[in-house]
Amino acid sequence: xxxxxxxxxxxxxxxxxxxGRHTRIAFGVAALPPxxxxxxxLAHSRAVLSGAGPVEAVNWAGPLGLGFAxxxxxxxxxxxxxxxxxxxxxxxxxxxxxERGSGDARRxxxxxxxxxxxxLGLVLADDLLTLYVFWELTTICSFLLVGxxxxxxxxxxxxxxxxxxxxxxxxxMLLGFIVLGEAGGSYRISExxxxxxxxxxxxxxxxxxxAGAFTKSAQLPFHNWLPAAMVAPTPISTYLHAASMxxxxxxxxxxxxxxxxxVAFLPAVTAVFGIATMLVAGxxxxxxxxxxxxxxxxxxxxxxxxxxxAGSGSYTGSLAVAAMLLAHGTFKATLFLATGVVDHQAGTxxxxxxxxxxxxxxxxxxxxxxxxxxxxxxxxxxxxxxxEAAFEAFLGGGWxxxxxxxxxxxSMLTVAYSARMLxxxxxxxxxxxxxxxxPAPAALWIPPAVTALxxxxxxxxxxxxxxxxxxxxxxxxxxxxxxxxxxxHGFNPPLAFSALTLLGGLALFALNTRLNRRRELLPAGMSxxxxxxxxxxxxxxxAVGVTGRIQVGSxxxxxxxxxxxxxxxxxxxxxxxxxPVENLRWWDRMLQLPLALVxxxxxxxxxxxxxxxTAVLLVGVVGYGIGGMFVLGGGPDLALTQFLVETLTLVAFxxxxxxxxxxxxxxxxSRGVRxxxxxxxLGGGVFVGFASLIFSSARDTASEVSVxxxxxxxxxxxxxxxxxxxxxxxRAFDTVGEISVLAVTATGVASLVLTxxxxxxRRHARSRRDIAVTSPGTSSGERGSEVS
Amino acid sequence: xxxxxxxxxxxxxxxxxxxxxxxxxxxxxxxxxxxxxLGHGANLLLQQAGGxxxxxxxxxxxxxxxLMSDPLPQAMALTAIVITFALTTFxxxxxxxxxxxxGHDEVQDDVEDxxxxxxxxxxxxxxxxxxxxxxxxxxxx
Numbered sequence: 001x002x003x004x005x006x007x008x009x010x011x012x013x014x015x016x017x018x019x020g021r022h023t024r025i026a027f028g029v030a031a032l033p034p035x036x037x038x039x040x041x042l043a044h045s046r047a048v049l050s051g052a053g054p055v056e057a058v059n060w061a062g063p064l065g066l067g068f069a070x071x072x073x074x075x076x077x078x079x080x081x082x083x084x085x086x087x088x089x090x091x092x093x094x095x096x097x098x099e100r101g102s103g104d105a106r107r108x109x110x111x112x113x114x115x116x117x118x119x120l121g122l123v124l125a126d127d128l129l130t131l132y133v134f135w136e137l138t139t140i141c142s143f144l145l146v147g148x149x150x151x152x153x154x155x156x157x158x159x160x161x162x163x164x165x166x167x168x169x170x171x172x173m174l175l176g177f178i179v180l181g182e183a184g185g186s187y188r189i190s191e192x193x194x195x196x197x198x199x200x201x202x203x204x205x206x207x208x209x210x211a212g213a214f215t216k217s218a219q220l221p222f223h224n225w226l227p228a229a230m231v232a233p234t235p236i237s238t239y240l241h242a243a244s245m246x247x248x249x250x251x252x253x254x255x256x257x258x259x260x261x262x263v264a265f266l267p268a269v270t271a272v273f274g275i276a277t278m279l280v281a282g283x284x285x286x287x288x289x290x291x292x293x294x295x296x297x298x299x300x301x302x303x304x305x306x307x308x309x310a311g312s313g314s315y316t317g318s319l320a321v322a323a324m325l326l327a328h329g330t331f332k333a334t335l336f337l338a339t340g341v342v343d344h345q346a347g348t349x350x351x352x353x354x355x356x357x358x359x360x361x362x363x364x365x366x367x368x369x370x371x372x373x374x375x376x377x378x379x380x381x382x383x384x385x386x387x388e389a390a391f392e393a394f395l396g397g398g399w400x401x402x403x404x405x406x407x408x409x410x411s412m413l414t415v416a417y418s419a420r421m422l423x424x425x426x427x428x429x430x431x432x433x434x435x436x437x438x439p440a441p442a443a444l445w446i447p448p449a450v451t452a453l454x455x456x457x458x459x460x461x462x463x464x465x466x467x468x469x470x471x472x473x474x475x476x477x478x479x480x481x482x483x484x485x486x487x488x489h490g491f492n493p494p495l496a497f498s499a500l501t502l503l504g505g506l507a508l509f510a511l512n513t514r515l516n517r518r519r520e521l522l523p524a525g526m527s528x529x530x531x532x533x534x535x536x537x538x539x540x541x542x543a544v545g546v547t548g549r550i551q552v553g554s555x556x557x558x559x560x561x562x563x564x565x566x567x568x569x570x571x572x573x574x575x576x577x578x579x580p581v582e583n584l585r586w587w588d589r590m591l592q593l594p595l596a597l598v599x600x601x602x603x604x605x606x607x608x609x610x611x612x613x614t615a616v617l618l619v620g621v622v623g624y625g626i627g628g629m630f631v632l633g634g635g636p637d638l639a640l641t642q643f644l645v646e647t648l649t650l651v652a653f654x655x656x657x658x659x660x661x662x663x664x665x666x667x668x669x670s671r672g673v674r675x676x677x678x679x680x681x682l683g684g685g686v687f688v689g690f691a692s693l694i695f696s697s698a699r700d701t702a703s704e705v706s707v708x709x710x711x712x713x714x715x716x717x718x719x720x721x722x723x724x725x726x727x728x729x730x731r732a733f734d735t736v737g738e739i740s741v742l743a744v745t746a747t748g749v750a751s752l753v754l755t756x757x758x759x760x761x762r763r764h765a766r767s768r769r770d771i772a773v774t775s776p777g778t779s780s781g782e783r784g785s786e787v788s
Numbered sequence: 789x790x791x792x793x794x795x796x797x798x799x800x801x802x803x804x805x806x807x808x809x810x811x812x813x814x815x816x817x818x819x820x821x822x823x824x825x826l827g828h829g830a831n832l833l834l835q836q837a838g839g840x841x842x843x844x845x846x847x848x849x850x851x852x853x854x855l856m857s858d859p860l861p862q863a864m865a866l867t868a869i870v871i872t873f874a875l876t877t878f879x880x881x882x883x884x885x886x887x888x889x890x891g892h893d894e895v896q897d898d899v900e901d902x903x904x905x906x907x908x909x910x911x912x913x914x915x916x917x918x919x920x921x922x923x924x925x926x927x928x929x
Contacts, residue, residue, distance in 0.1 A: 541911065544904060544907055544908050544911060545908055545911075545912075547901075547904050547908075548904050548905040548907065548908025548909070549905075549908070551901050551904065552897070552901060552905070553897045553898030553899075553900070553901025553902055553905075554897045554898075555814075555895045555897075556812045556813070556814065556895075559811055559812055560812060563808060563812075581792060582792070583792060584792050584794050585792065585793060585794065586793075586794050586795055587793060587794075587795045587796075588793055592793075592795050592796070593795055596795050596796075596798065596799045599799055599802070599803070600798075600799060600802045603802055603803055603806040603825060604802075604806065606806060606810070606821060606825065607806050607809050607810060612817060615817075615818070615821055616821070619821050619824055619825060622803070622825060622828055623824075623828060626828045626831065626832060629796075629799075629832060629835075630835070630865075633835055633857060634843045634844050634845045634846070634856070634857035635835070635845065635857060635862045635865075636845050637862065637866060638831075638862050638865055638866055638869070641866055641869050641870070642831075642869055645869050645870065645872075645873045648873065649824070649873060649876055649877075652876070652877050652880055653880065656880050656881075656883070656884045659884070659887075660817070660884075660887060660893070664815045664817065664818060677809060677812045677813075678809060680808065680812070681805045681806070681807075681808035681809035681812065682805050684804055684805060684808040685800075685801040685802060685803075685804040685805025685806075685808065686801055686805075687804075688800055688801060688804040688829070688833065689797045689798060689800045689801025689802075689804070690797070690801075692796070692797050692800050692833055692836045692837060693792050693794075693797050695836070695837040696792045696793070696797075696836050696837060696838075697792045699837070699838065702838075702858045702860075703858070703860060705860055706858045706859055706860040709859055709860065710846065710848075710853055710856070710859065713848060714848050720847050720848040720849050720850075721846070721847050721848075722846040722847070722848065722856075722859040723846055723859045723862045723863050723866065726859060726860070726863040727863055727866060727867070731863065734867065735867070738867055738870060738871060741871060741874055742870065742874050745874040745875070745877060745878045746874075748878050748881065749877050749878055749880075749881040752881040752882065752884070752885045753881055753884070755885070756884065756885055756888050759888075760888075
């Protein structure tokens with residue numbers, strides 16, 4: 001399964017080269033990997049439905065328990081049919097939709113294919129972290145596909161909104177995954193489903209994971225990114241924002257339903273948010289004039305519907321959600337693709353400008369009618385089958401009644417906006433000029449025709465749909481249920497609800513124009529978009545405030561803060577330590593005392609010096625003094641190196657100082673600044689001195705390593721000088737690294753100095769020329785360049 | 789338990805204090821000198837932290853092993869000395885180049901940060917003015 005995903009990504013890497021010249025061939029090639037995935041899944045479908053689907057795990061970082069795990073089960077099968085099946089159709093359609101060789105086509109072909117690959121990985125994932133990785137990859141694909149070239153402000157804003165909202169949800173979800181994985185002792189979904197964790201961790205994890213699912217599946221109050229994302233070209237809206245990606249949230253709830261079965265609040269939360277979303281978005285869809293926006297709000301509404309079903313956790317509810325996933329994928333893809341054709345051929349998708357399209361595009365109209373019937377839940381479409389099951393799932397008493405009422409009201413809205421969509425796109429409207437739409441090429445109407453056929457076939461062939469969905473529902477509920485999907489269950493409440501829904505919806509549609517006029521009089525209430533904008537605005541405001549206060553831009557201040565932190569945090573640990581400082585002695589050798597005095601006096605001199613040369617020479621004194629300390633401390637090699645390096649450093653300083661002014665140029669800082677600096681520096685000195693005492697007294701023997709080195713130096717390296725043996729033999733690679741550091745530094749120094757020299761020469765030459773040209777008498781340019 | 793050398797600790801404290809003080813200055817050259825002194829201090833600290841009192845050089849055959857200084861801190865310090873040298877020369881070249889380009893070798897505050905600071909105070913003023921207006925309009929209502 002990993003191979004299939006990787007194949008998608010590899011082909012998408014090759015595509016950019018092909019798309020520029022042969023756009024349609026490129027999209028054709030892009031359709032091959034999803035087609036292969038579809039064939040592979042279909043070949044395994046029998047095994048999957050009997051509960052023995054293929055499983056695959058690729059170990060990546062074994063000790064960390066990281067790996068890619070995949071499992072093709074019934075739910076994954078349903079989703080793969082959608083992802084790969086609709087993927088093939090959309091890619092073929094896109095080849096004719098995009099202008100040949102256009103920038104959008106060149107960007108979209110590889111990205112769409114890559115998206116198909118990562119979405120496949122997402123639905124097949126059996127590991128929480130694998131799932132998360134693919135989840136975020138789909139977010140990134142969505143961002144790039146919505147943004148396209150990013151020329152218009154709207155596309156930039158919409159893509160950013162989609163990215164921020166879904167990535168934020170994704171991060172919260174990751175937190176939930178980690179809580180779940182740590183509490184359950186495994187990140188494998190199949191293992192967690194068998195031994196789900198319990199108690200508070202499970203509840204916390206469920207809450208966090210729902211946040212991710214709700215943002216991705218555009219539930220209230222996060223739903224606004226989805227309609228905003230409709231600025232993307234229609235094939236992309238079809239594939240990502242109707243048929244596959246936005247279902248990831250619902251899929252996640254459905255996937256984790258066995259793990260989260262113990263969470264008491266899950267059905268209530270999903271019901272409240274789902275029904276609210278279903279009603280608000282359905283109501284909004286009745287007002288939109290842009291066909292794509294109308295459909296987008298319809299998608300949001302249907303996602304709410306599916307969220308309710310996915311969270312229910314019952315057998316019939318699970319049956320309904322799986323059927324609804326199939327139904328929504330087929331009818332929404334059809335409607336979006338058909339809208340794309342109308343837009344492409346008639347040049348507009350505004351309801352107020354479209355009229356009489358049905359006569360010009362008969363095929364497109366036919367498939368749209370089929371799909372809209374499925375959306376409205378009319379027999380014999382799969383939408384009807386799924387909706388019957390959904391009504392059946394909430395026939396119990398108690399709160400089920402409220403849910404059922406919500407679903408019926410939401411479905412009425414669905415019927416109304418389905419009718420409005422058909423009327424708006426295809427009907428002849430009085431007072432609107434008829435559109436001169438050209439007949440659509442076959443490649444544009446065949447893909448929606450195939451999906452429309454899917455609506456019909458899955459409805460009429462309901463035993464097949466039942467087989468597909470009941471395998472999943474059986475796993476969730478743990479037993480086979482009584483209920484089976486079908487077109488006819490006799491005269492029962494769901495059938496009555498369906499009839500009620502249809503009548504109510506048609507009435508709503510008939511009243512809609514009048515309602516819309518009233519609605520304009522209502523005050524504009526809360527808008528999710530305003531909320532988003534306000535949150536983003538205040539986020540930026542806080543960022544300015546924090547940056548303005550914390551990032552003052554002064555190096556001394558930053559260093560002082562670091563030093564202060566060192567003093568406060570490790571310093572307080574030192575003060576309240578338990579290790580004693582014992583056996584103080586003044587010196588190891590008498591000579592250390594005068595040497596220490598020399599070093600300290602020189603150091604104090606450096607701090608006070610106003611002339612550069614004085615300061616440098618005093619630093620040299622300190623360095624030689626340290627060398628003397630090394631001689632006394634039994635380190636002749638160390639002392640030798642110290643003397644040599646100190647001399648070289650002095651030479652380098654003198655070479656540079658030759659060109660700099662004699663005194664330090666900095667302005668004398670005021671007393672109020674200097675005193676804290678002195679105090680802070682003294683505090684740092686005391687801290688280090690004190691720490692060295694503690695370090696020193698904590699050790700009583702030479703380290704294990706040193707003893708080993710001392711023992712093995714002679715036989716191992718045939719050297720008597722142990723320090724040498726360490727540097728050139730035992731730790732030779734460290735020394736090689738050190739030499740390369742020196743080489744890099746030398747290169748850097750050389751380039752800096754040489755640049756300086758050549759630019760000086762150039763300036764020199766130019767000023768000479770200037771003098772020669774302008775005024776031969778003055779030599780100010782000459783002097784100026786010498787000074788610099 | 790070994791004894792602890794107090795003189796060395798005082799020298800270390802002095803060196804680090806000087807180094808920190810120079811590091812807090814605005815002249816790049818003084819900052820650089822501070823880094824050099826801190827480097828010296830660090831090398832000395834390695835020896836002091838080794839714990840054992842100063843002994844004979846770690847040359848086999850010259851003295852009994854138990855009287856020798858610990859060779860490991862010495863090897864570390866040896867490496868550190870050379871790396872400090874590399875760092876010093878590079879910083880020196882940078883300071884020189886900065887002086888050439890800018891005409892001074894001072895570490896100035898970042899102008900962009902100053903700009904953000906000003907923006908922040910402007911925004912805060914604007915907000916308080918807005919609040920005042922709101923209060924006024926509420927009071928007259």
